[in-house]
Amino acid sequence: MSKPRINTMEELSVAIGVSRPTLSRFFQDPSRVKKNTAARIEAGLARVEYVPNFFATRMNRKSTGLIGVIIPYLNDLFFTKLLQAVEVAAMQAGMTVITQCSHSDPAIEARAAETFMSMSVDGAIVAPLGDHSDQAVHLRLKSRMPFVLMDSRPKTMPNVDFVGTNHHQSTGLITEYLCRMGEPPVFLAMPRVNFNAREREAAYIARMRELGFEPEVIGTELLHEDWHFEEHGEAVLDIEFGGGRLTDRSILCANDRVAIGAIRAAARHGLTPGRFGKGGLRIAGHDDYPLCPYLNPALTTVAQNTDAIGKKAVSRLLDLIRGDGRDDTPEITLFDGNLKLRESA
Incomplete structure (x- = not known):
């Protein structure tokens, strides 16, 4: 048989024979009522269908939790x-x-x-x-x-x-790695709407100069009002690859979502980024987006410690x-x- 449904604490008080203030204290913290009273309330709750109102049980507390x-x-x-x-x-x-x-x-x-x-x-x-x-x-x-x-x-x-x-550390880490493995990387930025992307761009520029290389930044202009991530990365590199540029360079993207678009652009132009061997097209990102290991090719990136x-x-x-x-x-x-x-x- 279904249990009787109780909608309010007043109804519950009548149903199990315990005062409303006592019920309120019980729902806030069972240890605030006597053990035999708590047992009586628990037995009564087992006989009815009742869910305490979250906010009502916290109205008189210093903390809402x-x-x-x-x-x-x-x-x-x-x-x-x-x-x-x-x-x-x-x-x-x-x-x-x-x-x-x-x-x-x-x-x-x-x-x-x-x-x-x-x-x-x-x-x-x-x-x-x-x-x-x-x-x-x-x-x-x-x-x-x-x-x-x-x-x-x-x-x-x-x-x-x-x-x-620490974007200075994380971006510097992958910038240095790409410089060791091939041509110094180009930075595929984002339009000036993303604070972290701007921090990473600045970190990339600083690390490149520390290593004695001239920074190259592309993709800072907004190509479409809604293209801030995958669409932006794809569109920027579609233009570059279509013009025969950057096809054998390392490309460091502002984040992994931009890098996903970059990998799609490479596939459209018959290019396969890879880290095996010296030089050639390489695409890397930042964040360690959960899908990175399952892309084709799987994306090299820097993991944030979420x-x-x-x-x-x-x-x-x-x-x-x-x-x-x-x-x-x-x-x-x-x-x-x-x-x-x-x-x-």
């Missing part, structure tokens, strides 16, 4: 990996994650921040769009709750704690929520990248 997370893209598996790392770390700490996506739109990003403020989440972790994020909204967010930046650190938010990748970034972002946020480490100096944590050698370079 919620962490808000904003990511820029839902269709990017890199951010899926990063979000997974954040959620696992948060769950292990007894917290619940609520995720919002800014969909590459500063107005939506601002609305997500406002939503978190209205929900009184305990703190927020934000992977921002970049310097075009709404600084005023993020300043309000920082004034209302503990706040940590993850993955990207815009110049407009220098006073916020940040956890991310597990460490997510875990540290949650750990730092929890420190701030508890009131630890609050001062005027932001804590900046950068993790090194690891080279992933595969067939493409």
Whole structure:
């Protein structure tokens, strides 16, 4: 037989003969009620169909147990990996994650921040769009709750704690590798809309000059309003390969999604990037996108340590929520990248 359905805590109180305040304390923390009362409540819950209202059980608590997370893209598996790392770390700490996506739109990003403020989440972790994020909204967010930046650190938010990748190290690592294996690499950049891509471009230029080579950067112009990743990489190299250029060069892409487009362009022109032998066409990326090992050829890249970034972002946020480490100096944590050698370079 189906159990009777209970919709409210008032109905539940009558059904099992326990006062509503006692039920509220039980759902907040079972140890806050007497053992025999807790056993009575558990026995009563077994006889009915009832799911406690998440927010109602937290109304009178100092903490909602919620962490808000904003990511820029839902269709990017890199951010899926990063979000997974954040959620696992948060769950292990007894917290619940609520995720919002800014969909590459500063107005939506601002609305997500406002939503978190209205929900009184305990703190927020934000992977921002970049310097075009709404600084005023993020300043309000920082004034209302503990706040940590993850993955990207815009110049407009220098006073916020940040956890991310050491792009100088990671981009320098793969630049040096490509220089050892063949012609010094060309950097396939992105239009000036992606903060991390600009950091990597600057790191590439610096490392090339340290090694005594002249940097070459292509792909900085926007070819189409919506072409920021795979389409951009394919279109830029389609033009270059079509003109007989770069067919025997090393090409370092701003990220793996751009590199996926670059590999497609190479295939369209009958070119196969490869790391076997000296010289020849090589294509490499950055991030270690989950599909990289399954491309043809598999993509050589630099892996960001998403597990460490997510875990540290949650750990730092929890420190701030508890009131630890609050001062005027932001804590900046950068993790090194690891080279992933595969067939493409």
